Amino acid sequence: MQPAGSDDATFSDEQSPRRLLGTTTVYEGRVWDVVSEEFTLADDGEAITRDFIRHPGAVAVLVLNDEGQVLLLRQYRHPVRMALWEIPAGLLDEEGEDFVDAAARELAEEADLTARQWDVLVDMFLSPGSSSEALRVYLARGIGDVPEADRHTRMHEEAEIELMWVDLDAAVDAVLEGRIHSPSAVVAILAARVARETGFRELRPATTPWPEHPSQHSTWPRGAVLEN
Known part of the structure; x- marks a missing residue:
């Protein structure tokens, strides 16, 4: 069968x-x-x-420059007691904010960068057996710098962020060799490597609907929803 x-x-x-x-x-x-x-x-x-x-959900950004390098940032994550190599990401905690606008905001706040071209790289649930968190990862290209006067003041763990540009193939090697553990970075790097084979032409537009995000879910059709 x-x-x-x-x-x-x-x-x-x-x-x-x-x-x-x-x-x-x-x-x-x-x-x-x-x-x-x-x-x-x-x-x-x-x-x-x-x-x-x-969970309110989140967005993440895989930044790709003209030299074929991706941007990784190193940040301490207390629950796992490790400093992880990640990609820029953040919560969807601004009510009514468009998803791609949130991604652009996080890119500016965490990496002092802007991007002219945005595409949807991959959508995922981080842990669907225990959390409603939905994550959309964008591919950002056409990179520019946020003006010095407009840069975000990073605090707490974000104040320790280190940035590094890595060749995409080297990042893939780091994933497969078990040197990178952040789920958003792992999925984004591997997805970008596959998307590169078609010149990124088959990626979805940044404005593609995201019905999997909890805010877009249809209401329960039967039975009362009771909040105690």
Whole structure:
């Protein structure tokens, strides 16, 4: 027996609303909350409870210069007690801000750079079994500098950021040799290496809708949503 959909030339993840019986906020944090939700897989199914992080989502930027180098930044991440080589990224915590505008803001704040050309490189969920966090990674090209007077003052961990330009192939080697661990950097670097084979011509425009982001989800079609 062949797996379902094995004959299809194209396939994709899809939204699958289920009957939501109730939602309780277990912990309210500064950036994200922990919620407990009770739902059923079918209208007459048993109630299932799952706890997860309710996250505003994020954007990240793989910057590629005219020499075929990508920009990496080194930043301390306390939960893993490591300084990681990453790509510019940040939370979607400005209400109503366009996704690509948020990416441009993060690029300016973390790397003092601007970009003329933006494309969607890849979309992903960081940990769909435990978090609603959705991440969109953009490819940014046509790089320029933010004027000195307009540069963002970085604080806390961001104040320690170090920047480094790395050849894309060297970055791929670092990923495959286990020297880079940031999920956004790993996925972006590998996706860029594949996209380069077609001259980046098959990438989606920066304005492509992002229905997977929690703010774009359709409402639950059945059952009351209860907030305790």
